[in-house]
Amino acid sequence: MIDTIIFDFGNIFIDIDRKATEKAFVELGIKEWTEDLELSNQLYELGKIDELEFMSVIQKHIPTVDILTIRNAWNIQVGDFPLKRLEFLQLISSQYRVFLLSNADKTHIDRFEHKFGVSFARDFYNCFEKIYFLFEFGFRKPDIKAFQLIINNHNLSPKKTLFIDDTEANIEGAKEVELQTWKLNPKNEDVTQLLEKLKIAYA
Numbered sequence: 001m002i003d004t005i006i007f008d009f010g011n012i013f014i015d016i017d018r019k020a021t022e023k024a025f026v027e028l029g030i031k032e033w034t035e036d037l038e039l040s041n042q043l044y045e046l047g048k049i050d051e052l053e054f055m056s057v058i059q060k061h062i063p064t065v066d067i068l069t070i071r072n073a074w075n076i077q078v079g080d081f082p083l084k085r086l087e088f089l090q091l092i093s094s095q096y097r098v099f100l101l102s103n104a105d106k107t108h109i110d111r112f113e114h115k116f117g118v119s120f121a122r123d124f125y126n127c128f129e130k131i132y133f134l135f136e137f138g139f140r141k142p143d144i145k146a147f148q149l150i151i152n153n154h155n156l157s158p159k160k161t162l163f164i165d166d167t168e169a170n171i172e173g174a175k176e177v178e179l180q181t182w183k184l185n186p187k188n189e190d191v192t193q194l195l196e197k198l199k200i201a202y203a
Contacts, residue, residue: 142173
């Protein structure tokens with residue numbers, strides 16, 4: 001019987017379109033995502049470098065483009081957050097222990113809060129017993145330390161805890177610590193279907 005749910009953020013609650021950012025960068029002059037760009041992205045997600053350092057690495061590839069334009073291109077992937085998902089989360093949070101475990105970087109978090117407003121963001125955050133934005137801890141999913149952190153900090157039983165994510169590698173990482181999992185496919189599934197899943201697969 002599931003008593004705890006750990007949610008990812010991107011493509012679970014808020015829509016993410018990474019191809020939109022890829023397209024924006026191509027239009028700005030970046031034709032391919034090089035090794036140094038990927039490394040700096042990972043370092044930023046790990047909290048090892050700050051936003052300006054990350055954006056400055058990108059700017060080296062397109063030196064005529066200003067940092068604000070680069071930031072906007074990076075954030076263009078942050079899409080919609082349907083109200084029905086927040087309302088559903090508010091319902092779920094009264095029935096289960098719920099946590100957020102996300103690789104989202106600070107730039108995208110700031111964009112979410114600005115795009116949807118302080119009140120919406122506060123209502124969202126207040127649903128969770130604890131929020132883990134992993135850049136604050138120096139590691140990221142699928143590193144099992146991310147899952148062990150939340151399990152140990154809250155004395156969770158993995159077999160009674162469901163982890164929901166849209167990325168296969170993260171799901172496999174969760175399975176390593178024996179969490180129950182749902183790999184949500186954002187193309188044809190929605191987190192608001194969770195209660196049906198719980199009844200059928202995790203009863």
